[in-house]
Amino acid sequence: MSKLGELLSTTREQGGVTYDRITQDTRISEDILKMLEEGKYCDMPSYIHAHNFVRTYAKYLGIDAEIVDDLFHAECCRDDFSRGFSCVTSPVTQEEVPRRSSLRIVIPLIVVLILGITGAYLYISIVKNGDSEVQSSQQAPVGSNAGGPVEEDAEPEPKPESGESAVMADNESASEGTELADEQVQATETVEEAEPVVEETAEAEPEDTVQETPPEAPEALDDEEKAALSGNKVVLRFADTCWVHMDVDGAEEYDFIAEKNSDRVVTFNEYFVMDVGNASVVTVSHKSRDIRGLGGFRKPAKDLRFTVNDEGKLVYEKLN
Incomplete structure (x- = not known):
């Protein structure tokens, strides 16, 4: 077992802190916390992700940062990570954006x-x-x-003999x-x-061929189709890999690693709150409007609340 992982696990158990509490306070999912305690750093998307997650977890538990860095560098290095990226979780449904064909x-x-x-x-x-x-x-x-x-x-005409x-x-x-x-x-x-x-x-031929079609009754729409018609559907586009945490309508929460040049479709009723690890690579598309520039390059942005106003436009605000 990893010494750093054993230190993290022992400190958490001695403090009596549960995974749910840590996830709620640090926005790190339970799966990632268990990977850190087991020393599976190479399963992370990159060296930077692994290092940042370890430092955040250790800081929350109150462990000295220098001790954590020494143990981490002894057990993990940049060469252990490949160039490929793997998605840890994929809770958000991904739909293919239809492309027009000639x-x-x-x-x-x-x-x-x-x-x-x-x-x-x-x-x-x-x-x-x-x-x-x-x-x-x-x-x-x-x-x-x-x-x-x-x-x-x-025939020869006879000459008239008299008047x-x-x-x-x-x-x-x-x-x-x-x-x-x-x-x-x-x-x-x-x-x-x-x-x-x-x-x-x-003119009589078209009259025989014309047939009137009775109007069809409108079909009933379910909740998802009503939400789609009302415009409460956005497409998240990621120009680079970053971690994302989402809270949809206060009912569902998701943690996942978005891959480079990937799209995610999010359906909501009233609002959704999003935290991203690299705010400069995220573009939020709603109808014909794109929202980008949510933060600085390689800087996280948290508590971004998105909703649709009375005019049907997507707007957002920073809660904290």
């Missing part, structure tokens, strides 16, 4: 483009079919009427011209009647 934009654009091309092709086909029908209906009566006068013109015969010839030609005009008017009316039929058919 496929969500490209695929709808392709679908809209295909539908537009298909619609244009169908429209052009309908217009061409309608024009061909109109042209065929216009050409049929003109050809039949043109045949009569040609044959009549081919009465000339008047009768004029009356016959006038009646024939009237019949030709009537036939042309009837053909024009047939064409005009045929065009609205095509338009009515084209």
